[in-house]
Amino acid sequence: MWATRLSLAAAILLGGFVVGCGERAQRGGGAGADGREAIRVPAEARDAVLLEMRTMLGSLHDLLTASVPGDAVAMQAAAKRSGLGAAADTALEHLLPEKFLQLGVATHQQFDDLAAALGAGLPRDSVVVRLSRITGNCVACHAAYRLEAR
Ligand code: HEC
Structure with missing residues (x-):
């Protein structure tokens, strides 16, 4: 039970991290991407x-x-x-x-x-x-x- 919860939490955290990195890479790539x-x-x-x-x-x-x-x-x-x-x-x-x-x-x-x-x-x-x-x-x-x- 705990193990399931933990791995779920880890998956959510990791997912957030990967999405976060993608956003950063995009911003860094295009000049003025954030205005x-x-x-x-x-x-x-x-x-x-x-x-x-x-x-x-x-x-x-x-x-x-x-x-x-x-x-x-x-x-x-x-x-x-x-x-x-x-x-x-x-x-x-x-x-x-x-x-x-x-x-x-x-x-x-x-x-x-x-x-x-x-x-x-x-x-x-x-x-x-x-x-x-x-x-x-x-x-x-x-x-x-x-x-x-x-
Ligand atoms: C003439 C333009 C300008 C003015 C005026 C200015 N900044 Fe900045 N500041 C910048 C830019 C450009 C960055 C980098 C932002 C970025 O790349 O996202 C920055 C970054 C910073 C950072 C991040 C430093 C780091 O090590 O990453 C701090 C803290 C900061 N400014 C504080 C201030 C404070 C406090 C003032 C006013 C007293 C101020 N700035 C006024 C242009 C300015």
């Missing part, structure tokens, strides 16, 4: 951009965490980490579409502006407004593009 523009770059360039992305997510997390006790110094440091200084190597610029670059630079600039404003005593409400603008950029770009290693 987003696929930017094809060498693997190292993709990894550099993705590292930059994880830095920004880390900044957002640290900003939110430090905003709980209202630690402006820690918030400022977290914002600064994703400023223009953290932008991926300029050597990658020619590989990326103009609009992508503009949105990317604007996002880093907003982190720098936020860091400067925090240094000048920006109130918490305004921090939330600015964070919402920043995350609006994250959402907009993710809806428009995906990266593919070529």
Whole structure:
């Protein structure tokens, strides 16, 4: 009885896995299959951009965490980490579409502006407004593009 149930469960899991892999392979195969523009770059360039992305997510997390006790110094440091200084190597610029670059630079600039404003005593409400603008950029770009290693 248990053995039957177990093998049934295994069959369902395996089935789901195989279907899942098929879907992934399909998406990877056709550029823009999910409606987003696929930017094809060498693997190292993709990894550099993705590292930059994880830095920004880390900044957002640290900003939110430090905003709980209202630690402006820690918030400022977290914002600064994703400023223009953290932008991926300029050597990658020619590989990326103009609009992508503009949105990317604007996002880093907003982190720098936020860091400067925090240094000048920006109130918490305004921090939330600015964070919402920043995350609006994250959402907009993710809806428009995906990266593919070529
Ligand atoms: C200019 C475009 C752009 C902006 C702005 C942008 N991203 Fe991304 N991000 C991308 C693309 C493209 C990918 C790869 C998505 C894919 O291939 O499916 C990505 C991937 C990621 C990943 C996955 C990283 C990994 O290692 O796989 C994270 C996390 C991420 N972004 C966070 C953010 C956050 C947080 C923001 C805003 C603060 C942000 N991104 C703003 C374009 C952008």
